[in-house]
Amino acid sequence: MRGLYLVTPNWDDTDRLLAATESGLRGGAVLVQYRHKEADGALRLEQAGALLALCRRYGRRLIVNDHLDLCMRLDADGVHLGGTDAGPALARRLLGAGKIVGVSCYGQLALAHAAQEAGASYAAFGGFYPSPVKKYDFVTAPSILDTARTELRLPLVVIGGMTPEHAAPLVARGADMVAAITGVYGDAAPESAARRFAKLFHGAARP
Numbered sequence: 001m002r003g004l005y006l007v008t009p010n011w012d013d014t015d016r017l018l019a020a021t022e023s024g025l026r027g028g029a030v031l032v033q034y035r036h037k038e039a040d041g042a043l044r045l046e047q048a049g050a051l052l053a054l055c056r057r058y059g060r061r062l063i064v065n066d067h068l069d070l071c072m073r074l075d076a077d078g079v080h081l082g083g084t085d086a087g088p089a090l091a092r093r094l095l096g097a098g099k100i101v102g103v104s105c106y107g108q109l110a111l112a113h114a115a116q117e118a119g120a121s122y123a124a125f126g127g128f129y130p131s132p133v134k135k136y137d138f139v140t141a142p143s144i145l146d147t148a149r150t151e152l153r154l155p156l157v158v159i160g161g162m163t164p165e166h167a168a169p170l171v172a173r174g175a176d177m178v179a180a181i182t183g184v185y186g187d188a189a190p191e192s193a194a195r196r197f198a199k200l201f202h203g204a205a206r207p
Contacts, residue, residue, distance in 0.1 A: 001030070001031065001121070001122055001155040001176055001177055002030065002155070002176045002177060002201055003028065003029070003030035003031075003177060003178075003197075003198055003201050004024070004027075004028060004029045004030060004031075004177070004178055004180065004184075004194055004197040004198050004201075005029070005030065005031045005032075005033065005157060005177040005178060005179040005180070006021060006024045006025075006029045006031070006032045006033065006179075006180065006181075006184060006185075006194075007032075007033045007035050007065075007159070007179050007180065007181045008021065008032070008033065008034050008035050008036060008047075008051070008181070008185070009035075009036075009133065009181050009182070009185045009186075010035075010036050010037055010038050010039070011036070011185075012039070012043060014043075014046060014047050014050055017047060017050075017051070018050055018051065018054055020184070020185050020190045021051060021054060022054060022058075023189075023190040023191040023194065024184050024185075024190050024191065024193075024194040025054070025055070025058045025060055025194075026191050026194070027184075027190065027191040027192065027193065027194025027195040027197075027198060028194055028195055028197070028198030029060065029184075029194050029197075029198070030060065030177070031060065031061055031063070031177065032051060032055055032060060032061070032062050032063070033062075033063050033064070033065055033080050033102075033179070034047060034048045034051050034062060034063070034064050034065060034076075035065035035066075035080075035181075036065075044067065044070055045070065045073075045074075048062070048064055048070055048074055048076065049074055052074055052076055055077075061077035061078070061100065062076050062077055063076060063077055063078040063079055063080050063100050063102060064076050064078075064079050064080070065079075065080045065082075066079075066080070066081070066082065067079070068081075068090075068091055068094065068095075071095070071099075072094065072095070077099060077100055078095065078099040078100025078101055078102065078121065079091050079095065079099070079100070079101060079102070080102040080103075080104070080124070081101070081102065081103050081104065082104045083104060083106070083111075087118060088101050088103050088115050088118040088119060088120045089118040089119060092118065092119035092120075099121075100121045100122070101119060101120050101121050102120065102121055102122045102123075102124060102157070103115035103118075103120045103122070103123055103124065104124050104126075105123045105124060105125055106125065106126070106136075106138070106140065107125065107126075107138055107139075107140035107141070107144060109144065109147060109148060109151065111123075112125070112148060112152055112154070113151070113152070115154070116152055116153065116154050120154060121154070121155070122154050122155040122156070122157050122176070122177070123148065123152060123154045123155075123156055123157065124156075124157035124158075124159055124179065125140050125144055125145070125148070125156065125157070125158055125159070126140050126157075126158055126159035126160035126179075127139065127140060127159060127160020127161060128140050128142065128158055128159075128160045128161065128162075128166065128170065129160055129161030129162070129166050130160075130161050131159075131160045131161045131181075131182070132161075132182050132186070133181045133182055134160070136160060140160070142169065142170060142173055145158070145170060145173040145174045145175060146173060146174070148174070149173070149174040155176040155177060156174060156175050156176050156177075157175070157176065157177045157178075157179050158170045158175040158177075158178055158179065159178075159179035159180075162178050162179065162180045162183045162197075163183050164183075164193075164196040164197055164199075164200060167180075167197065167200055168200055171200045171201065178197055178200065180193075180197060183197065184197070
């Protein structure tokens with residue numbers, strides 16, 4: 001779990017979503033999260049199923065944001081949980097040991113410690129920068145990565161306003177994955193954007 005982590009935008013156009021995601025995968029993305037906060041159940045099922053098939057073709061893993069039931073129905077590769085979703089312990093129990101359980105820890109190390117004890121696969125911190133997608137009520141300090149690197153055994157994900165320029169110092173501080181939405185999907189050339197993110201990890205030693 002190291003590299004660019006694609007998180008999908010709230011796009012209803014499934015063909016557009018698939019095309020941009022495939023570009024991101026060609027550019028080197030290592031993980032995809034299906035996240036559509038406004039979709040109804042039928043659209044979520046259609047899009048997540050199509051993205052899962054796409055990820056299978058590229059040998060990459062797809063996880064589902066929030067919807068544990070959808071993850072189980074599709075046999076996707078895991079789930080990402082926010083602060084108001086089912087707890088990671090329940091997700092781990094239902095999904096089993098082989099699936100990914102990611103947890104949003106915002107700017108709180110205590111949440112990351114609890115997630116680790118509950119069997120989480122990674123801890124996501126953020127937002128670090130203003131995001132056009134998600135409005136955070138706080139700004140996460142980059143120094144949280146210094147402490148997390150020493151206190152946690154989990155891979156660390158950073159999110160929130162990510163561009164290659166914003167992400168570079170966070171990777172240098174120990175981020176294992178950079179989660180990007182607009183930084184890839186909002187770019188006129190998503191494959192090139194993904195490559196710029198992926199290059200941050202080429203030869204970068206983990207602190």
